[in-house]
Amino acid sequence: WMRYDTLADANAQAWRSSINTVVIPGDSPTMRAILAELVPALSGLLGKSIAASANNTLADGTLVVGTPSTSSAIASLQLRDALAKVGDEGFLIRSEKIDGRSVTVIAASTELGALYGAFHFLRLVQTQPASGNLNISEKPRFLFRLLNHWDNLDGSIERGYAGQSLWKWNELPGTIDPRLTDYARASASLGINGAVxxxxxxxxxxxxxxxxxxxxxxxxVFRPYGVRVYLVPRFSAPIEIDGLETADPLDPKVAAWWKAKTDEIYKLIPDFGGYLVKANSEGQPGPMTYGRTHADGANMLAAAVARYGGIVMWRAFIYDPVPGSDRAAEAYNTLKPFDGKFAPNVILQVKNGPVDFMPREPFHPIFGSMPHTQVMPEVQITQEYLGHSNSIAFLATMWREFLDSDTYAKGPGSTVTRVVDGRLYGQTLTAIAGVANTGDDRNWTGHHLAQANWFAYGRLAWNPDMSAREIADEWTEMTLTHDRKSVDEIVRLLLESREAVVNYEMPLGLAHLMDNPHYGPGPWGYPVARPDWSPVYYHRAANDGIGFDRTATGTNAVAQYHEPLRSRYADLSTCPDDMLLWFHHVPWTYKMRSGRTLWDELCLRYQRGVDWTGDARKRWDALAGIIDAERHTAVARKLVIQQRDAKWWRDAGLLYFQTFSKQPFPADVDQPT
Ligand code: GCW
Incomplete structure (x- = not known):
């Protein structure tokens, strides 16, 4: 979305005549970054040379960028109140008259705000009609908008499908890969302000x-772009690095070690953001290893960074293989007793769903259930469970569904968005995290269209009210084509794509049916270290039906939701089809709302998913000539794989489940082979 190819339509002509030069005074790294972005970007987009005006003179068609301190023109506009309203990271974009000249102004209180304004302006040029009457004010809804990189020090990326890590640890600090700057530019263009x-x-x-x-x-490298660096500390690091006898968070020697380590970090990285911690989960050490609680661990680290204004993001992804327990219920049960016990600079980082990043899950019941704890969502941009980088699965639709979910925590309208953006409980440190899908592949994300998920995450982190359609539209126009008919077609494909994957992988509320690399189907199960990692634990298919009973007759995890949602989910007749087998164990012959039996409906959903992939191929092929051949062909090839995979999922799932349902395949479904 930062190609800046020359715009060709009539609208572009209007932009072209409204911008002639830029005035971007200031010599700080951020002001230089703004200049270095805008000059080539505008020259590219407008197809004419745009230069910084000599001596910062204003003329008709000048674009002025800065803060009241860096720009006397901006200072002269007396924007103090308007700037105060948009805060430290927000900006104003206005058409103004200064000294009789018609200029466009991008103004902010801080240089970072001005940078975000510059990127917003470029987006306007690429996606909106030209206007000599601009009056825009924007500010981000979350304070911390982070990417989480699951990058290992050996260059591999856990659940990464776009090559190796962008951080070339073995070359650093001597050699600085220029792509680090491009990563920071791309992230900053969306307002992302942190990277773990x-x-x-x-x-x-x-x-x-x-x-x-x-x-x-x-x-x-990241600093001029406002992307602050965060690290994940291994909880047992005091033992492993310096030979301490314990990592018990209540041991004064351990706390002192973390303070000294934190001092060392801040000396090297004065704007270090803080720590993200996965503790006592999937084999990671944590406070419970030493007989302490999650709050003890989080608060000890929080004290170390608080002295510098840093934060601790403590992950809620906690579950243990307790016989008979329900993984979906465990984090809530473990953490809820600590509501109100976390230090003021701790934020609980909670995955969108209670199990893992499944193609579809209900929202995590911790949202709306810990009113005295700061809570932030973690979504997964990398497609661990949605076809890796071989499938189109545009995730803005999934995140929209999640953010719009009503928790009913304080009555109707208590959406997840309102819980986490501070409106419901007045939480002061608001944040959101996305597990990145970037790597060192030339196209950054493995699949060209998966760039849209990086983009969508950033846009929602800035404004969690944006619709999936708006985001898809922006991304497509900026990245692929301005041809309206083609944009509409690509947007439709993107918007349909996630539901298609749900259908051919895990429809009707099924989850965790994948094989071990989390790619293809494996509902029959396979050797795993823990029972709660096996698909059979989740689907519970048997001769009497399929699905996980989380109602009172089962694990009763549904009780973690507020009324009236709890009853809606718990009652078979009101539970939405999409969540059916998440909450209920249902007979194969159960009559669905559609009038079909559960078995027939399951078959139909799988078929719909497969059909979509065939249809998508045709529709994409028809776009040949609209998008450059290189990217068009690359996506077309991926769609061939996606169609193959969809059939694989359908055939594997249905043939396996048929061994229990003992029902024939309905006539309107292709016979699996
Ligand atoms: O679902 C699991 C993934 C792990 C991941 C873990 C987590 C980083 O399969 O690869 O570990 O979630 O989120 O901690």
Whole structure:
């Protein structure tokens, strides 16, 4: 979306005549970054040379960018109140008259705000009609808008499908890959203001002096773009790095070690953001390893960073293989007793759903259930469970569904968005995290269209009210084509894509049916270290039906939701079809709302998913000539794989489930082979 190819339509002509030069005074790294972005971007987009005007003179058609301190023209506009309203990271874009000249102004209180304004302006040029009457004010809804990178120090990426890590640890700090700057530009263009550099399954080595110097080199590149660096500390690092006898968070020697380590980090990275922690989960050490609680662990680290204004994001992804327990209920049960017990700079980072990043899950019941705790969502941009980088699955629709979910925590309208943006409980530190899908592949995300998910995450982190359609439209226009008919077609494909994947992988509320690399189907189960990692634990298919009973006759996890949602989910007759087998174990012959039996409906959903992939191929092929051949062909090839995979999922799922349902395939469904 930062190609800046020349715009060709009539609208472009109007932009072309309204912008002639730029005035971007100031010599800081951020002001230089703004200049370095706008000059080539506008020259490219408008197809004419746009230069910085000599001596910062204003003329008709000048674009002025800065703050009241960097620009006397902006200072002269007396924008103090309007700027105060948009806060530290917001900006104003206005058509103004200064000294009789018609100019466009991008103004902010801070240079970072001005940078975000510059990127917003470029987006306007690419997606909106030209206007000599601009009056825009924008500010981000969340304070912390982070990407989480599950990048390992050996260059691999856990659940990464776009090549190796962008951070070349072995070359740093001596060699700085220019793509680090491009990553920061792309992230900043969306308003992303933080990056957690290392995997939540952390290696203690990341906190050694050697690796901290490497992280500092990355931070130096990111700084002008406002992308602050965060790290994942391994909880047992005091033992592993410096031979302490314990990592017990209540041991004063341990707390002192973390304070000293944090001092060392801030000396190298003065704007270090803080820590993200996965503790006592999937084999990671944590406070419970030493007989302490999650609050003890989080608060000890929080004290170390609080002195610098840093934060601790403590993950709620906690579950243990307790016989008879329900993984979906565990995090809530473990953490809810600690509501109100976390330090003021701790934020609980909660995945959108209660199990994992399934193609569809209900929202995590912690949202709206811990009113005295700061809570932030974690979504997954990388498609661990949605076809890796081989499938189109535009995730804005999934995140929209999640953010719009009504928790009913304080009556109707208590949406997840309102819980996490501070409106419901007055939470002050608001944040959102997305597990990145970037890697060192030339196209950044493995699949060209998966760039749209990076983009969508950033746009929603800035404004969680944006519709999936608006985002898809922006991305498509900026990235692929301005041809309206083609944009509409691509947007439709994007908007339909996630539901298609749900249909051919795990329809009707089924979850966790995948094989071990989390790619293809494996509903029959396979050897796993823990029973709660096996698909059979989740689908519970048997001769009497299929699905996980989470009502009072089962694990009663449904009781973690507020009324009236709890009853709606718990009652078979009101539970939405999409959540049916998540909450209920249902007989194969159960009559669905559609009038079909559950078995026939399941078959139909799988078929619909497969059909979509065939249809998508045809529709994409018809776009040949509209998008450059290289990208068009690359996506077309991926669609062939996606269609193959969809059939694989359908055939595997249905043939396996048929061994229990013992029902024939309905006539309107292709016979699986
Ligand atoms: O679902 C699991 C993934 C793990 C991941 C974990 C987590 C980083 O399969 O690869 O570990 O979630 O979110 O911690």
């Amino acid at each position: 550099l290392n995997n939540v399954n952390a290696d203690a080595k990341s906190l050694t002096p050697e690796y901290l110097r490497k992280a500092a080199a990355i931070a130096d």
